Amino acid sequence: MEAFLEIFDVFLLEAIISGILLGGVLALLALGLNLIFGVIDVTWICYAELIMIGMYGLYYFYAVYGVPMWMAVPMCIVLVAILGLLLHYLVIEPLLDAAPINQLLATGGVLFFLQSFATVAFGIDFRNLGIRLPVLAIGDMHFSYARLLAFLAAIGGMVAVYLFMTRTYTGTAIRAIAQDRHIMPLMGVDTRRLYLITSAIGGGLAGLAACLLVLQYDVHPFVGLSFGPITFLICVLGGLGNFIGGFVAAFLFAQIISLGGLYSDLEWGYVLAFAFFIVMMFVRPQGLLARRS
Amino acid sequence: MNPRNPALWLVAAALVALPFVYRQPYHLHVMVLILIWSFAYTSWSMMGRFGLVSLGHGGFMGVGAYTTALLWNHFGVSPWIGIPVALVAAGALALIVAWPCFRFRITGHYFALVTLALSGIVLQVITATRDQTGGSLGYTPERTKGSALAALQFVDKETWYLIALGVWAAGLAIWYLVDRSMLRDALEAISEDEDAAAAAGINVTAEKLKITVLSALMTALAGAIYCQYQMFISPDTVSGIAVSLQMVFAAVVGGIYVAFGPTVGAIITILLAEILRIGFGTKAVGWDNLVYGVLLIVFIIFLPKGILGSLLERLKSPSKH
Amino acid sequence: MLDLKSVDAGYGTFQALFGVSLDVKAGEAVGVIGPNGAGKTTLMRVISGLIRPRTGTIAMEGVDVVKTPAHRIIELGIAHVPENRRLFPRLSVEDNLRMGAYIKGARSKFGERLDFVFDLFPRLKERRNQLAGTMSGGEQQMCAIGRALMSDPKLLLLDEPSAGLAPVVVQQVFELVKRIRSGGLTVLIVEQNVQQVLHAVDRAYLLEAGTIRISGTSAELLASDTIKQAYLGV
Numbered sequence: 001m002e003a004f005l006e007i008f009d010v011f012l013l014e015a016i017i018s019g020i021l022l023g024g025v026l027a028l029l030a031l032g033l034n035l036i037f038g039v040i041d042v043t044w045i046c047y048a049e050l051i052m053i054g055m056y057g058l059y060y061f062y063a064v065y066g067v068p069m070w071m072a073v074p075m076c077i078v079l080v081a082i083l084g085l086l087l088h089y090l091v092i093e094p095l096l097d098a099a100p101i102n103q104l105l106a107t108g109g110v111l112f113f114l115q116s117f118a119t120v121a122f123g124i125d126f127r128n129l130g131i132r133l134p135v136l137a138i139g140d141m142h143f144s145y146a147r148l149l150a151f152l153a154a155i156g157g158m159v160a161v162y163l164f165m166t167r168t169y170t171g172t173a174i175r176a177i178a179q180d181r182h183i184m185p186l187m188g189v190d191t192r193r194l195y196l197i198t199s200a201i202g203g204g205l206a207g208l209a210a211c212l213l214v215l216q217y218d219v220h221p222f223v224g225l226s227f228g229p230i231t232f233l234i235c236v237l238g239g240l241g242n243f244i245g246g247f248v249a250a251f252l253f254a255q256i257i258s259l260g261g262l263y264s265d266l267e268w269g270y271v272l273a274f275a276f277f278i279v280m281m282f283v284r285p286q287g288l289l290a291r292r293s
Numbered sequence: 294m295n296p297r298n299p300a301l302w303l304v305a306a307a308l309v310a311l312p313f314v315y316r317q318p319y320h321l322h323v324m325v326l327i328l329i330w331s332f333a334y335t336s337w338s339m340m341g342r343f344g345l346v347s348l349g350h351g352g353f354m355g356v357g358a359y360t361t362a363l364l365w366n367h368f369g370v371s372p373w374i375g376i377p378v379a380l381v382a383a384g385a386l387a388l389i390v391a392w393p394c395f396r397f398r399i400t401g402h403y404f405a406l407v408t409l410a411l412s413g414i415v416l417q418v419i420t421a422t423r424d425q426t427g428g429s430l431g432y433t434p435e436r437t438k439g440s441a442l443a444a445l446q447f448v449d450k451e452t453w454y455l456i457a458l459g460v461w462a463a464g465l466a467i468w469y470l471v472d473r474s475m476l477r478d479a480l481e482a483i484s485e486d487e488d489a490a491a492a493a494g495i496n497v498t499a500e501k502l503k504i505t506v507l508s509a510l511m512t513a514l515a516g517a518i519y520c521q522y523q524m525f526i527s528p529d530t531v532s533g534i535a536v537s538l539q540m541v542f543a544a545v546v547g548g549i550y551v552a553f554g555p556t557v558g559a560i561i562t563i564l565l566a567e568i569l570r571i572g573f574g575t576k577a578v579g580w581d582n583l584v585y586g587v588l589l590i591v592f593i594i595f596l597p598k599g600i601l602g603s604l605l606e607r608l609k610s611p612s613k614h
Numbered sequence: 615m616l617d618l619k620s621v622d623a624g625y626g627t628f629q630a631l632f633g634v635s636l637d638v639k640a641g642e643a644v645g646v647i648g649p650n651g652a653g654k655t656t657l658m659r660v661i662s663g664l665i666r667p668r669t670g671t672i673a674m675e676g677v678d679v680v681k682t683p684a685h686r687i688i689e690l691g692i693a694h695v696p697e698n699r700r701l702f703p704r705l706s707v708e709d710n711l712r713m714g715a716y717i718k719g720a721r722s723k724f725g726e727r728l729d730f731v732f733d734l735f736p737r738l739k740e741r742r743n744q745l746a747g748t749m750s751g752g753e754q755q756m757c758a759i760g761r762a763l764m765s766d767p768k769l770l771l772l773d774e775p776s777a778g779l780a781p782v783v784v785q786q787v788f789e790l791v792k793r794i795r796s797g798g799l800t801v802l803i804v805e806q807n808v809q810q811v812l813h814a815v816d817r818a819y820l821l822e823a824g825t826i827r828i829s830g831t832s833a834e835l836l837a838s839d840t841i842k843q844a845y846l847g848v
Contacts, residue, residue: 104346112586172709172713175704185685185688187695188686
């Protein structure tokens with residue numbers, strides 16, 4: 001172990017592992033977004049804001065109302081799942097046949113609405129769960145349990161979604177509708193209902209992500225701006241609707257952010273990631289055009 | 294809108310004379326804001342009307358504002374030079390990002406997401422260089438001790454009103470010029486069917502680039518003027534997705550296909566913000582965006598052509614309704 | 615079993631069917647032949663509910679199809695194999711078949727229906743985990759028919775089963791149709807390949823430009839001069 005650590009700079013290794021842990025959560029975020037786009041073919045620009053509301057939800061359930069964590073987390077997931085459902089029912093459904101840009105703009109309106117709602121309802125102060133999880137030390141490296149937990153939960157969530165999509169009728173139907181929505185009625189599938197279910201699942205994933213994020217970061221009405229654009233870039237880079245692509249892109253981005261943050265300020269890590277994105281556009285635009293079908 | 298129409302000149306004269314007749318500084322301040330933002334929204338609509346919806350124009354405003362302010366504070370460069378430099382920077386940025394997009398046929402909401410990334414980068418860069426730019430705390434151009442004209446800093450609202458009026462009018466003039474040009478026809482053909490347009494011999498990439506760069510330049514100018522007027526800028530007021538969305542909102546509500554649409558949108562958004570601020574004070578923080586959010590959704594669903602646009606449509610073909 | 619009366623249907627301002635009336639009795643095999651653009655696919659879609667008729671009635675065993683929501687028509691016992699197969703390309707063969715058994719009534723019988731379909735199409739069984747989009751045209755057609763059979767339908771709608779297939783494969787497909795029929799399944803086939811279909815069905819209709827021109831037993835149609843000249847190249 002000592003010899004191994006001498007070859008690699010310890011902080012580099014820590015950054016790499018940290019990046020992997022971060023990648024897990026980013027991959028979960030990307031999954032939710034890709035699900036909605038891959039299946040319903042709409043982009044929820046307000047996805048990060050749904051997560052923000054979820055973060056407030058867990059905060060209020062756990063830190064304010066004293067609901068025990070094992071109950072608060074499922075409640076939070078259900079809360080955001082319902083939000084996803086409402087989003088589709090009220091905003092997306094009327095616009096299913098409109099130009100995609102209109103769908104984007106409508107969800108932009110929801111973004112605005114949710115941010116302002118949070119500002120009005122919760123105030124602009126930063127809130128924290130107040131949980132201090134211990135730090136795991138391996139050699140000279142330190143990892144917060146929160147991040148570890150988040151990584152495991154994210155992987156768990158993705159596995160659960162994978163099993164659902166491959167082992168159940170509804171899950172298979174969701175995969176099918178992404179490939180050919182017009183013939184779904186021939187098999188007895190109510191397209192509308194399936195979209196609502198998908199929206200609820202997308203919301204539920206956001207709710208799970210919210211729980212994992214609020215463990216590590218403070219919540220405030222504009223916290224969505226910290227990870228929203230990144231999530232989009234990851235999805236677009238991996239190909240909107242491409243689940244594997246999003247998964248890979250998430251870990252790639254996480255590494256860039258982590259390593260960039262190691263050598264400089266955190267923001268430069270993000271700048272590097274964004275710049276990488278633009279360079280990728282020059283080099284491999286197919287990555288951007290490789291959407292489903 | 295015939296330039297020979299006497300009514301037009303009457304209205305123009307009235308607008309120019311306004312600040313000398315009506316001197317309430319607060320109201321003039323609101324009018325200046327309306328004019329500057331109308332110009333910004335009009336700049337956005339130059340692209341938006343042809344289906345090139347950008348969510349990154351906050352980035353161009355940021356470049357315009359910060360470049361001008363930084364050159365002045367760190368190098369003493371007068372905004373008369375600083376602004377053109379800022380415009381060049383914004384134009385270059387637009388080219389760098391837009392060229393591969395158009396070359397590789399990235400359109401619609403993909404394009405919107407790429408522009409979102411762009412404004413994200415600008416925001417992060419501003420925050421990261423906080424030693425130079427003040428980061429999220431904001432940045433203030435230094436008050437000039439010398440000539441107000443050279444520093445483009447004026448204390449009296451009347452002067453700013455006239456400047457803003459001039460810029461706003463210039464924006465509309467550019468709109469009309471584009472309207473009457475081949476560029477418009479080309480872009481409308483492109484927005485309807487890109488492949489057909491290309492087959493007809495239109496250089497799709499070049500035409501799109503032209504309007505994008507123009508839009509970016511105008512938006513950067515709006516940012517620079519805003520900076521000089523307010524004497525304070527921060528990443529969220531000039532950059533970031535909120536500004537970008539606000540542009541979209543105002544344009545959509547006002548009507549992006551019509552020259553005065555964005556102006557109508559600006560009037561609505563700014564008046565609403567001010568009314569809420571006066572009516573509710575600090576409790577109003579966030580309520581204006583709340584209303585914008587709901588209105589944007591409602592308008593996209595029920596009135597995608599905006600207030601002015603739908604009105605004009607109704608007037609042109611009453612039989613349809 | 616299936617009854618259409620004076621059905622008008624189309625897309626937007628374009629009308630494809632004009633006053634079409636036809637019927638299919640239980641246990642029969644009926645064909646609809648006609649040139650490209652005659653409205654044959656529109657006819658299939660209006661029966662399975664993918665589009666709705668403007669006027670006219672469609673009844674399946676007495677139940678009004680027009681009033682039934684599109685995704686519930688399969689519960690009436692109608693299974694539609696769409697034009698060009700329309701398999702889910704990135705789902706496996708087995709998942710495609712599973713989609714055929716999506717409705718509640720079919721899920722409980724999934725196992726035995728799967729065995730039935732694999733019996734009919736041993737090649738599908740070999741390829742059960744293969745992605746449907748990677749199979750040959752003929753195999754895809756079999757998978758599409760298999761998918762429709764998973765719901766144990768009473769009436770099978772086949773839209774141009776020979777389209778894009780090599781003659782040898784077309785032969786196999788129609789032999790399969792005969793086999794399925796022998797099990798008692800009622801079939802309505804829409805086809806451009808007049809020879810093959812007339813040898814596989816009891817009765818047929820000729821659809822041209824949205825109206826039924828001729829109808830009769832397959833023997834009658836095979837003997838008819840109009841058919842012979844226009845469609846059999848005689």
